[in-house]
Each structure stands twice: as C-alpha cells, then as structure tokens.
Amino acid sequence: MNKILVSIDGRSDEARDVVKLTLRRPDGDHLPGFTPGSHIDLFLPNGLTRQYSLVNDCRDPSRYEIAVSKAIASRGGSSCVHEQLRQGGLVEISAPRNNFALQPGHDTFQFIAGGIGITPILSMIRHCQSQGWKWNLLYLARTRAHAAFQDELLALGQERVRFHFDDEARALFDFSAPSFAVDPGVPIYCCGPTPVMNAVDRFSQGRPDNPAYFEWFSPPAEAVTRQPATDFKVKLQRSGQVYAVPESKSILEVLEENGYELSCSCREGMCRTCETTVLEGVPDHRDYVLSKGEREAGRTMMVCVSRARSEMLVLDL
Ligand code: FES
Numbered sequence: 001m002n003k004i005l006v007s008i009d010g011r012s013d014e015a016r017d018v019v020k021l022t023l024r025r026p027d028g029d030h031l032p033g034f035t036p037g038s039h040i041d042l043f044l045p046n047g048l049t050r051q052y053s054l055v056n057d058c059r060d061p062s063r064y065e066i067a068v069s070k071a072i073a074s075r076g077g078s079s080c081v082h083e084q085l086r087q088g089g090l091v092e093i094s095a096p097r098n099n100f101a102l103q104p105g106h107d108t109f110q111f112i113a114g115g116i117g118i119t120p121i122l123s124m125i126r127h128c129q130s131q132g133w134k135w136n137l138l139y140l141a142r143t144r145a146h147a148a149f150q151d152e153l154l155a156l157g158q159e160r161v162r163f164h165f166d167d168e169a170r171a172l173f174d175f176s177a178p179s180f181a182v183d184p185g186v187p188i189y190c191c192g193p194t195p196v197m198n199a200v201d202r203f204s205q206g207r208p209d210n211p212a213y214f215e216w217f218s219p220p221a222e223a224v225t226r227q228p229a230t231d232f233k234v235k236l237q238r239s240g241q242v243y244a245v246p247e248s249k250s251i252l253e254v255l256e257e258n259g260y261e262l263s264c265s266c267r268e269g270m271c272r273t274c275e276t277t278v279l280e281g282v283p284d285h286r287d288y289v290l291s292k293g294e295r296e297a298g299r300t301m302m303v304c305v306s307r308a309r310s311e312m313l314v315l316d317l
Helices: 077-084 115-131 150-160 194-205 221-225 251-257 292-297
Strands: 004-015 018-024 039-043 049-053 064-069 090-093 108-114 134-141 161-165 188-192 212-216 232-236 242-245 275-280 300-302 312-315
Touching (some): 018 077, 049 064, 049 077, 064 077, 064 115, 108 115, 108 194, 115 150, 115 188, 150 161, 188 194, 194 212, 232 251
Parallel strands (some): 108 188, 134 161, 188 212
Antiparallel strands (some): 004 018, 039 049, 039 090, 275 300
C-alpha cells in the first residue's frame, strides 16, 4: 500500500475525549480526492494502524479532517492519537477508501449517528447540502458534552437535527416511539456503537421500504453465531502454490506464514484492505463490508476473515 506523509496542521478538542486533526501534505499539494463516507488508515507511531472517517467537505482537496474519540478500553489506537499526535508533527496515512458510500437514486436521507459515529455522517451531510438534497439526522450521545460537531450540524440545518442525550433523557433512545418515523423509500445510514447499530438494524428490518446501510466500528454480535470454521485449500493463481487452511487459521495467516506480504489493516473484515479477487471456488463471506450483490457474485473476498464453501479457492495472487 502506498503511504502518504502528512503533517498535522491543526489539532483541536471537539467534544469531551474527542480530538480533531487536520492533515495536509507538507508541500501543500492536493491530497487524493474522496467521496462522503470515506475513511483513511492512520499509521500510528506505536506501529498500530487504525481507520478514521473523513469529516470535512469532500470538495476541498487541500486537507483531510478526522476526529478521534478516546476509547474507554483503548487497545492502543485512540490513546496513541490523543497522547502522541501533536500539531506540527508528521504521520503516514493511506489514500481514502469508501465502504459506506451514499447509494445513487435518492435525494432524501435519514442519518443516525451514535457518538463518534457522527464522523462519516457529517461528510455525507455536507455533501447533501452541496447537492440540495434533503436529510434528517438523529444524533445519539451519552451526554451533550460527548457530542462532537454540534455547532456545525446546527449551522448546516438546525431544523433537521434531532439530538438525544442519554443522561438528560434518563434512557436510551426508543426507536419504537411514535415520535421517530422515516418516510417510505428513504434510505437510512447509520454509524455508531454496536447497541445503536443493533437497534437501528431491528428498526429497519420491519421496514423493507427503508434500505439501511451501516458502518461498523467493531464486528457485530452476529459474528458469534456463525457456522463453525472448516478447513479448505487455497491455490494462488500466479505461482500455482496450494496451501491448506486449517479451521483455526485465516487465509491471511496461512499466507503470511508462508512468506507472503498482503496488505491488511483491521484483520476483522471491516476495512477492505485485504480484498482479494476470487478466480474459482465459492467464498464463505464473513466480512462486514461487501454489499449483498458483491457477496452473491463471489468474485472478491476479505482473506483476513472469510473462508470457503468449496474445497478449494483459487485466488488472484
Ligand atoms: S484487513 Fe481489514 S478487511 Fe481484511
């Protein structure tokens, strides 16, 4: 993967435990373009790689803005951003990728953000504004102090934003309440912690007229109820090598053990970095990024988590 060196041109506190970074090329050149909902990999000084959504206006090629919430149980990513990335410093990033793109064919959108899940939604809202599309946002947060970008959102459309703060309401948001409705045909885009995503998933399942799209922070609960893994073989088209993938290992792990260096980042089926073309065989998709159509076509897979339904997969490697 080509890495891009950027300088941290700005750093500000956006909410409690949320810091915003502005990234630019040191020479002032333009950065690669992106579409609303895109994210970048941030290659952290402690060796970890983390994905963060771009929050700024995608029409501005001079900078990227990300916002990072310090996780209560940080595994080293968000804490490194908060403690080590300082204004004026340098850091490497990837070019943007988008697993959460606005689908064509609509001009009205319902957005639902939970906490720092506002980040991809904010760039989508900016895009809707620029296109003259209608949108509504339900923004859920633990407290008012934890909700980033409130002023910007209100400036973009005060009458379109509905906040819900758990502590003030003394309850989680109730998606079955009559006060929350989405018009038929309006797609729902949701990003937030797992409980919010699961609640929105349940809400949308009873509404086939409202297609729902999700950007997961971490694997959803469904991951624990999957079929047990079985062993299979992978053949690498370019070398003709065949490797056995035991039930205890991923394709990625087996290939790494055999000296291959594949691009990967999350290793959880969530970032699309390890996407690999399938030439023969039937993948058993266990990722969270492919669309229904891509799954059914079976021509591509995430080798960090997905497995095989056939005895052998032939990969374009
Ligand atoms: S490494 Fe992220 S999807 Fe495979």
